[in-house]
Amino acid sequence: MTTVTHETVQRTAPGLPAHRDPNVLRWLTAYTASMVGDSVYYIALSWAAVQTGTAAQAGLVMTASAVPRALLMLGGGVIADRLGPRRVVIGSDAVRCAAVLAVAALLYATTPGLWPLALLALVFGAVDAVFMPAVGALPARVTSRGQLARVQGMRGLAIRFASVVGGPLGGLGVAVGGAAAAFSLAGLLIAVSVPLLCSVRVRELPADDRAAAGTAWSDLRAGLRYVRRHRVLAPLLLAIALCDLGFVGPLNVGLTLLADERGWGAAGMGWVLSGFGVGAGAASLLLTLRGRLPHAGRLAGWSILAGSVAIGALAFAPTLVTAVGTAMLIGLLAGLSGAVCGALLQTQAAPAYLGRVTAVSSLVSVGLTPLSMPVSAAAVGAWGTGPVFVVSAAVCGLGGVVALSVPVLRRAELPR
Structure with missing residues (x-):
């Protein structure tokens, strides 16, 4: 008797390209609404925290999400x-929507202080620990393996759109009705995603592709063991981790300090960030239109290496115009390598383990790399921007070295 596997179902099922598939477009619309809501939420939370408490207290509220997110992320992959x-x-999304609207109602009715904001941040962090692995695993269920690179490009465009639109929308909400209005807007945007997601069709895994369920702890250990023993995923996740560790510090805290050192001011820093966004958006658009890119493993490795050189060069840009152009190149290369690595991760991982694999990747990217920001700030204070950017670029470049030096990863291809 012939066994029908998950891959067989996806190869033989007819389908439109992802950017023309109504099912994928419903998912993309839901994802975009949720991401825009997230951006508005962070604007509302920061404004409310600054208005209610001291600067130090506001900082604690803004970082309260990080602890439960990092602690619970791997468990979130098991749940997904x-x-x-x-x-x-x-x-x-339903829990996040309810939590945000509850705080909005509380702010409309009274002035409760910092405690509901801190509680909301903790709830968001805990929910994000489950949300992020599931979001990463969902595209493989709504499209075919051959369309996953295109979907990564579409997802990148959604993230860029949310970052551009969310800030002004959050600011408008605060200007019109204060933090309560901005929280209400964020909750409504997140709410839009729920009915859309309910209408999205997903492929159920055949019984042969489902992992045997044990206890939560045994499932977690099985997922980590699967990642550790996988010939492609293990070096791929190491490359992603090194790239993120070298990228986050310079492009966040380091860029602020660089703009201050060069006298570019807030406006100049904004132009540099815009250059990065344009480059990343161009990479996402390329993948959306082209779909599959050949020689994915080599492409990811060389993109990481070239991007690391551009990161190091940014600290030595002689003019603001040069810095903006360099940031655009960084965004293009980082967006390209990130999308290709994401597509490789989704196509190489067995469907039954994809949530846990995504959780490991998210833990490094979202849970641990922010720790490099205070280290980068302290290092810039001690040695200046140039050496810190060069060291960060070297760490990022190691990710490219890993991708190119492991033969099975270097030769990895995306499915057609």
Whole structure:
């Protein structure tokens, strides 16, 4: 008797290209609404925290999400694999929507102080620990393997759109009705995603592709063991981790200090960030239109290496115009390598483990790399921007070295 595997179902199922598939477009619209809501939420939270407490207290509120997110992320991957990514994303968005609207109602009715803001931040962090692995695992269930690179490009465009639109929308909400209005807007945007996600069709895994469910702890250990033993995923996740560790510090804290050192001011820093956004958006658009790119492993490795050189060069840009152009190149190369690595991760991981694999990647990218920001700030204070950017570029470049030096990863291809 012939066994029908998950891959067979995806190869033989007819389908439109992802950017023309109504099912994928419903998912993309839901994802975009949720991301814009997130951006508005962070504007509202920061404004409310600054208005309610001291600068130090506001900083604690803004970082309160990080602890539960980092601690619970791996467990979130187990939940995503057990319950299915769509169900987890719907539940996560519903909880986030309810929490934000509850705080908005509380702010409309009274002036409760910092405690509801801190509690909201903790809830968001805990929910994000489940939401992020599920979001990463969901595209593989709504499209075919051959379309995953295109979907990564579409997802990148959604993230760029949310970062451009979310800030002004949050500011408008605060200007019109204060933090309560901005929280209400964020909750409504997140709410839009729920019915759209309910209408998205997902592929259920055949029984042969489902991992045997044990206890939560045994499932977690099985996922980590799977990643560690996988010939492609293990070096790929190491490359992603090194790239993120070298990228986050300079492009966040380091860039602020560089702009201050060069006298570019806030406006100049904004132009540099815009250059980065344009480059990353161009990379996402390229993947959306082209879909599959050949020699994915080599492309990811060389893109990381070239991007690391551009990161180091940014600290020595003689003019603001040069810095903006360099940032655009960084965004293009980082966006390209990030999308290709994401597509490789989704196509190489077995469907039953995809939530846990995504959780490991998210833990490094979201849970641990922010720790490099205070280290980068302290290092810039001690040695200046140039040496810190060069060291960060070297760390990022090691990710490219890993991708190119491991033969099975270097030869990895995206499916057609």
